[in-house]
Amino acid sequence: MTRTGTNFAVPAPAAQAVEVCLFDTVDGPETARIALPARDPRGIWHGHVRGLRDGQLYGLRVHGPYAPAEGHRHNPHKLLVDPWAREVVGAVRLDDATFGFPRGAAAADLGFDARDSAPVVPRGVVRRPAKPPPPGPDTPWADTILYEAHVRGLTMRHPAIAPQDRGTFRAIGHPAILSHLTDLGITALELLPVFAFSDERHLPDLGLSNYWGYNPYAFLAPDPRYGTPDDFRAMVAALHGAGIEVILDVVYNHTSESDELGQTLSLRGLGNRTFYRTRDGGRRYANDSGCGNTLRLEDPLCLRLVMDSLRHWVTEMGVDGFRFDLAVTPARHHGRFDATGPFLAALAQDPVLSRVKLIAEPWDIGQDGHHTGRFPAPWVEWNDRFRDSVRAFFAGRGRPGDLASALAGSSDLFAPGGRPPQASVNFITAHDGFTLRDLVSYDRKHNEANGEDNRDGTNHNLSWSGGVEGETDTAAIGADRDARRTGLMTALMAALGVPMILAGDEIGHTQGGNNNAYSQDNDITWLDWERADWTFRDVVRDLIAWRKATPAVRRTAFFTGAPDPDTGRPDVTWLDASGQPRRTGEDWARDLDALGVAFGAAPDAAPLMFRAPRR
Numbered sequence: 001m002t003r004t005g006t007n008f009a010v011p012a013p014a015a016q017a018v019e020v021c022l023f024d025t026v027d028g029p030e031t032a033r034i035a036l037p038a039r040d041p042r043g044i045w046h047g048h049v050r051g052l053r054d055g056q057l058y059g060l061r062v063h064g065p066y067a068p069a070e071g072h073r074h075n076p077h078k079l080l081v082d083p084w085a086r087e088v089v090g091a092v093r094l095d096d097a098t099f100g101f102p103r104g105a106a107a108a109d110l111g112f113d114a115r116d117s118a119p120v121v122p123r124g125v126v127r128r129p130a131k132p133p134p135p136g137p138d139t140p141w142a143d144t145i146l147y148e149a150h151v152r153g154l155t156m157r158h159p160a161i162a163p164q165d166r167g168t169f170r171a172i173g174h175p176a177i178l179s180h181l182t183d184l185g186i187t188a189l190e191l192l193p194v195f196a197f198s199d200e201r202h203l204p205d206l207g208l209s210n211y212w213g214y215n216p217y218a219f220l221a222p223d224p225r226y227g228t229p230d231d232f233r234a235m236v237a238a239l240h241g242a243g244i245e246v247i248l249d250v251v252y253n254h255t256s257e258s259d260e261l262g263q264t265l266s267l268r269g270l271g272n273r274t275f276y277r278t279r280d281g282g283r284r285y286a287n288d289s290g291c292g293n294t295l296r297l298e299d300p301l302c303l304r305l306v307m308d309s310l311r312h313w314v315t316e317m318g319v320d321g322f323r324f325d326l327a328v329t330p331a332r333h334h335g336r337f338d339a340t341g342p343f344l345a346a347l348a349q350d351p352v353l354s355r356v357k358l359i360a361e362p363w364d365i366g367q368d369g370h371h372t373g374r375f376p377a378p379w380v381e382w383n384d385r386f387r388d389s390v391r392a393f394f395a396g397r398g399r400p401g402d403l404a405s406a407l408a409g410s411s412d413l414f415a416p417g418g419r420p421p422q423a424s425v426n427f428i429t430a431h432d433g434f435t436l437r438d439l440v441s442y443d444r445k446h447n448e449a450n451g452e453d454n455r456d457g458t459n460h461n462l463s464w465s466g467g468v469e470g471e472t473d474t475a476a477i478g479a480d481r482d483a484r485r486t487g488l489m490t491a492l493m494a495a496l497g498v499p500m501i502l503a504g505d506e507i508g509h510t511q512g513g514n515n516n517a518y519s520q521d522n523d524i525t526w527l528d529w530e531r532a533d534w535t536f537r538d539v540v541r542d543l544i545a546w547r548k549a550t551p552a553v554r555r556t557a558f559f560t561g562a563p564d565p566d567t568g569r570p571d572v573t574w575l576d577a578s579g580q581p582r583r584t585g586e587d588w589a590r591d592l593d594a595l596g597v598a599f600g601a602a603p604d605a606a607p608l609m610f611r612a613p614r615r
Helices: 151-155 175-184 229-241 267-275 300-315 342-349 384-394 400-407 411-417 475-494 534-548 585-589
Strands: 005-011 017-023 030-035 044-050 057-063 087-089 123-125 146-149 188-191 245-250 321-324 357-360 380-382 424-427 498-502 572-575 594-599 608-611
Touching: 005 267, 005 300, 017 044, 030 044, 057 267, 146 151, 175 534, 229 245, 245 300, 245 357, 267 300, 300 342, 384 400, 384 424, 384 475, 400 475, 400 594, 475 498, 475 534, 475 608
Parallel strands: 146 188, 146 498, 188 245, 245 321, 321 357, 357 380, 380 424, 424 498
Antiparallel strands: 005 044, 017 030, 017 057, 057 123, 087 123, 572 594, 594 608
8 A cells, every 4th residue: 555545466367357346335336447457477467546545345356268177267247355355344145146157057167157246245455554463472382371262152151241242352352351361371372263254155054154264265354253453453462461372273275165166256266276276177176175175385376375364464463373274285285295395495484484383283184194293393283192192091992101102292203303392282172073071971972963964073082971971960970070171181281292272171161062063153162151160170270380380291302211310310200000110011011091100300299190980
């Protein structure tokens, strides 16, 4: 933006013309259409629109070949959301006009639809660059306690928050939420996706909507349901003022445009083959994400979109790091995971992004999609082996050796690459799966509310109900469940690495056994603060305080068994049920329902003893 107007630059390499369309209101008619006059050799169309000021609503129309069999899907009748827009207003509607082809016909995606989609898609908003909030506390990884939460889930039922603010960025910055987080001892809030997103096309017919947000269409704009960019910056400022970092869960593996039968909302109409990995001559899409399409980060223009987005959220919005959904997908190069490929290399050399917290979900559903332990420093990774080993032990189906490996930071995964224990983000529960309370209350998933006949969601839960499926008033079962919740949380806080807590686990939140609540924007996922388990909250708070006061579990080097120079004792000693050291294979083969651990650097502390349930 300049003193005289606004500059536009739109990448559309195969286009024949690009137009900026202006609107006065979010649901009003188009008031002007301005063709961008120039195209550079890279295929970026650009121009200066005089008189255009901050707050102007706009969209894009792109003229070019419509040849779906060859991968070209330009259609000027479809208003496109600028994927670089700093703000959007309105919402995507599942209307037939948003599809580039007439729906329902044979080989539908090869046809051409000339209906105008402008009435049913969001508008971008012209915004000048903004001053970021004050910087965060820059907490070292060794001292970090992550708390994974959803903007709406955390705040929709909190009685201290005004009804009009619930479910928004304003609610996250409310003193009641800040007080809860700081009292608990949280150092970093990891928010589920907040980029502007839309529903998967099968959900409206089921009376459901996308709740988690893993379906973006604009990469620099917060979803308007949660608030404005100013609201977001105010939230970040409030969290930073409380000593809490802000981590965003980001989706750069796919977009909401889905497969060849999906809507035309943005990138598909700008340059389908530029922004997506295609196959079958260009008509269909690679689908390593499992969501219909895959972004093509090998292309410099697509990579630039992702890098511009990341830098925007750091330099203008003030965030402290990112958790990358299905991080293997953007890290693929010509279809295969490549630790030196374009995406990871671009991040490594970037002077801004290489200094923020980078968390990988180190898998996707594509070929050879599991790569825990293989991301380069300074990345850290969700450690699914930790999750499974700890869950199995406290479900009465695990082994002490696997639990010991998890508590020791999974050194076999991370040490070979010269990475410290903090490369492992340890978690027992996350948004995807059972909550902690459900983990000890259900043997099976109960996803009927999702409308897919309970077929969705994993069957590999490593859970145990204790003998009664679901809620029970039986005192003995309740006491056993409480003991196992405490044991699970103790293991999380005692392990080398970086612990992550799922929001609500500390107050006993249940989803009624739903382990795939992506479409449940309701009481299933919203935390019930008025019926919170404050007793267990105190347990979790005390465990976090213990971790912060215990250097032995925050060490930045893996255990070796060597004597600690200050105490003369081994840095760690593994114990059997009677408290005797486990030294031989025979020692590890007995007492399979118990594991003790003593830290040599804390000689006065009592050993921790973990006990599995007897099934």
